[in-house]
Amino acid sequence: MKFLILSTLLLFIGSSTIIAQSNLSGAITNTNNEPVIATVYISQLEKGTLSDLNGQYTISNIPQGKYTVIYSAMGYATISKQLFFTSENTTNVDDVIMTESAVEMEQVIISTPFHKLQSDNVMKVERRSVTELNKKGATTLMEGVTDIAGVETISTGIGIGKPVIRGLSANRVLVYTQGVRLENQQFGDEHGLGVNEAGVESVEVIKGPASLLYGSDALGGVLYLNPERFAVSGETHGDVRSTYFSNTRGTATTLGVRTSGTQLKFMARGAISSHSDYQTGADYKVTNTRFNEKDLKTGVRFQNKELKSTLRYNYNRSNIGIPEEIGEQSTSKDLLQPFQEIDNHILSWENTLFFETSSLTLKAGYIFNDRREFEEHHEHHEEEEEEEEEDHEDHDEHDEHMHGEEGPALQLKLNTITYDLTYHLPQLGKFETIVGIQGLYQTNDNFGEEILIPDATTQDIGVLATTHYHLEKIDLQAGVRFDSRKIESEAAREINAPDFIPAINRNFTSFNAAIGAKATLTEQLLARINLASGFRAPNLAELTSNGSHEGTNRFEIGDETLTNEQNFQTDISLEYRNEHFEFSANGFYNTINDYIFIAPTNEFIDDNMVFNYVQNDANLYGGELGMHIHPHPLDWLHYESSFETVTGKLGNNSYLPLIPANKLRNTLRVEFAKAGKLDNLYAFVTYENTFNKDEVGEFETRNNSYNLLSLGTGCSVDIGDAVFDIGINTTNLTDETYISHLSRLKPDGIFNTGRSVNAHLKVSL
Template sequence: MKNYLCLLAVLFLYATASSQNSLTGNITSKNTNDPISATVYIPQLEKGTVADFDGNYTINNIPDGNYNVVFSSLGYASVSRKLSFTNRETVTENLQLQESAVEMEEVIISTPFHKLQSDNVMKVERVSTDELRASGAVTLAEGINTIAGVNIISTGTGIGKPVIRGLSSNRVLTYAQGVRLENQQFGDEHGLGINEAGIESVEVIKGPASLLYGSDALGGVLYLNPEKFALTGETQADLSSSYFSNTLGTSTNLGIKTSGEKLKFLARGAYASFSDYKSGAAYRVTNSRFNEKDFKAGVQYSGIAFKSTLRYNYNRSNIGIPEEIGVQSRSKDLELPFQEIDNHILSIENTLFFNNSSLDVKAGYLFNDRREFEDEPDVAALRLKLNTFNYDLKYHLPQLGNFETIVGVQGMFQNNKNEGEEILIPDAKTTDVGVLATSHYHLEKVDLQAGVRLDTRKINSEAAGSPMDQDYIEALDKSFTSFTAALGAKMDLVEKFSVRINLASGFRAPNLAELTSEGVHEGTNRYERGNSSLTNEQNFQADLALEYRNEHIEFFANGFYNAVNNYIYLAPTNEIIDNTAVYNYLQDNAALYGGEFGFHLHPHPLDWLHLESSFETVTGKLDDNGYLPLSPANSVRNTFRVEFADGNARKASSAFITLENTFDQNNVSIFETRTAGYSLVSAGVESSFTLNKILLKVGLNGTNLTNKQYVSHLSRFKLDNILNMGRSINVNLKVEI
């Protein structure tokens, strides 16, 4: 204990004795030399400012070290500069930004070196939640369905599970507030459990990310970036509300944030309520209604050599479980059966800045309380309590020439407890430990990145039930170990044309349900039998990404081949127990391949005109030539969009129309049926106005405007031939002060 206190004292003395640096300069247009009121931001410090009307800016209290500084403004190409700060110096960086029709680039947070996408070795998809909301998405899960290569397994409108290039469930890891989200994601009918309010953007890593995140990142990562704190000296408040005609739903959230020189604070609350959704055939899907409460808060202290951020999120979701088309109702009161889920996320991130290096220490506590009510509204037939503690330590070594290196250790302690009559998975404890090292090497036209990692996972479960019963679950004591590696390169072969090549391995330890299940899973109408002899899933993916962009057009082509050894899947048997078909967990080698291709036309000088098109395809097969279940169908998305420049009172306006063509899905597993293709039309308009210091945003959009009757191949209602949502007209209002 004495040693610990001495260490804290040394760190405190170091922080108070460290020097203070400043960054100042002027930003102008390269084309006209006019000043630009651009944003200047240091991602690692989460510190920034906006240049004044003369283009001048200043940022104070910068610790010693080397930092990427990003300069960005709408209508100009973003620029990242690596700047060094030492010995109380004032660094002057004058910059000229080049006009560009390309959307403003943001820093990618989900990869370790926090670079702009154009400088990143890995291709990462990034989209803001404002864009998802403008598209008419009811929930965050539904919104990510618009990203090329990303789909969702849906249970009506209330539940959506992300699918990345054909892989889902425990093969896709979700991060929120910088920590891994754990909420019993093994279940098909278990959604994200997080509200889009207070989420600024979504980043998607498509492919093995075990090097960075360990087990369960075999298929990719969904990284949810929380909203930033206000810039120094600013106080902001906003109120937004949306109405969805199809579900008679409303969603409202209120936020406030304020920042001083060192201390920052924010808070946001949200409430949403929806009735049963109406299909294209005009019937409502009984008990597909749901409601959600969400609260987020954060506080940050940023000193000379120390930064600490504490965030908290509480989410309560009440979700109806449809069983059949019954009484038609517009009520929002839940009927039996329904789920009631509480999610708590408490995270803290500390960064210590040394002369030429830094130490990041993250920790998170998550509590998931999942209750399912079947016969009585006050007595949970199923109740699972999941307590998870995550930690993540990364040391950014002093930069050696063009080498940036990070070493780290990550881990998790998890406890699962049953408190209901039904038992899906037994009481169990899970422990993860992983160590990693990764380096980035930068040359003028080539960036290289490589890394290695070693992980171990230990699962101990208790016996459940009586040894005399058919659904008895034996105790389990298993350990899983894996070594993973990744190597990637980004090359600017010729001007405006870049190539990314990434080779990566990943792994996933079998989850508790796959190892121990023995009983009826009511949510999926299956009797599931686990397999305690399952081993690690291990995969290797090769990814090639080509990108060309100039002032008129952007083109991209991403192809991948993903070989998965010991792929775990559910297979039906001829056995019937309790009038329910029995499914066994089995393993076989599998392969997935496909990609995303598209272009974005924005002819100069018609910068307000945009034509976007993308095509995505994925095929998954087992070694016995059978197709993998729940593989998304091929699709094409075409969007025509216009954006108008700032006016006096009208700050900005935009309009879009999108046609999405989903093809027939004929590549189905032996216990699936084929799904017919369909075409959906959506459109919308949005404008923002300034009244003194108040910003008003008004949006109107519509989804499935032709009221198409269709069933998605990834809908869990497909077996019952229940259609997806029909036409919906949606209104969005937002006020910012």
């Protein structure tokens, strides 16, 4: 905490060295000298504007320094420029000529340190806007991100989903939201993210080890959630959006407002959703997969010539049923036992100080996760078990009546403080360099009857340096990092009990490095190669478990001697694009030393099979292929295709569990910026083929192939000062009966979601 206070004081003290600010203005035209309405955006400052009908634009109050300015417009190639703003030149004029292109507009990638367009990035990062995911009928944010090749989800019904990136999940995939790492007991796959899609503008995915940038737990990749932007200075906007999902009789509604002055900006957004049990293609409902969610996001920003300071807060409450068997067929949205009630609070504070040729950024976060699980009271004394059956029934009825007073069977409270201080050094020749220090302080406390992991304290600290070297046709990027993690836990349960958990005190350290290159081989052909190491310290469940895990029906036993997982991944990609055609090929090979996994034994305790946490070396390999055809001048027509595959093996040549099946996705879509009185008219049809999954873990069952057909259409209409966005889509149109290989309901033979017709209406002012 002292470190945070000192760093904040340095930000304000250093602000006295800043000099006057500059303006940027100019005209944007096409090759025919016609004005273009385009977006002009400076990502480092999060400042931007829209050119007027004459192509003229102005951005005011730009601090001195070097910034990347992005010019983008539908139907034109995105332009990225680095401009210097100095005290000698307070008014900068930059006239831009944009070239027509059928390629989609590029966006600035935020999850990598140098904030460049994807085509300029050394590391390939996938990005999708949440609006784009919503158009395709995603019920939740996690369901939506599976549209990105190489990303899947471990699911329990619809309400619970955890990300899987190229076969790695749980603590091997780090989630960032509001610029800070999300901590919510992610060791378990029986609960969701605790982040609602409302107020999230886009999703970025780093596939592969990102420990250089993010430390432990980023061994498999990063899911980076970009928050909704503030309004442009001098503007106020409001919107309301409501969606209906026929399969779950579900509704999701969000209401937001954004307003900005010259220095102060404010936004707030609330969301509420409610769903009943989902129905499978076999025409039965999966009992207790119902869930509901409430979410509030708000933010305020102050920005002047001294600094940019942004404070954001997110509160999320999720109530999620835990399915056990197919029972009563109902459309009720009232939860049955067992169920979870999870509160998630995220408070983030970001301060950036701009010097003449450098910048200093401090990000601080506080995350509080309160996870409660309620279930039928099941503990009886031995003498009670010998009573007559009718006495048991009376006692059970009394327990059920009194359950609310007994409180949750399981309650975990996780408090996490994070900090991230980075300094963007003055550019030296063609070198851009960033150095930084990151840390975490976390406490875990138990308040319920059941104990999955003991009370514990975790402390992280990491230091890093990364540099980017730019040549005309080659970009190089390299970096090094050192991390230390300390885990101290308290003893749990009675010392002579068979499920006693002893206290531990462990320290883990790791040194990691990454190097990558991007080469423009021809005007149309781009190549990337990235070599990176990553690490993950064992989590509390792996180190200390000793008891029944009710959510998985396993008796789990940890190993306090487990060591770091350490990996090294090679990633190669080729991208070709011209006026009519885009093609990409990405391949990877990931070697993980001391991979931690849970293995069943032949023993049983309390009618649950015993599973031990063990280590072995592992290898994962595969990749993604992508194609996009957009024939010019038929710019409204698009055909997209992607294929993804991953194979995972242990050192003994057996297959890893929870590796997704190969998938082929084909989409035909049409888009018209203007169609009569309709704006942004679109329609699409998607056919997704998931192949047989025969290469399975030793205790998994193979999975049959299945095919899913989806389609949708939508448009927007201007009525006065309001814009109405209307859309309808259907997922699993043929009502296919299938089971995803990564469904936690698979062992019980329970099918995934059947057909759903979804409709949304959004009104923006």
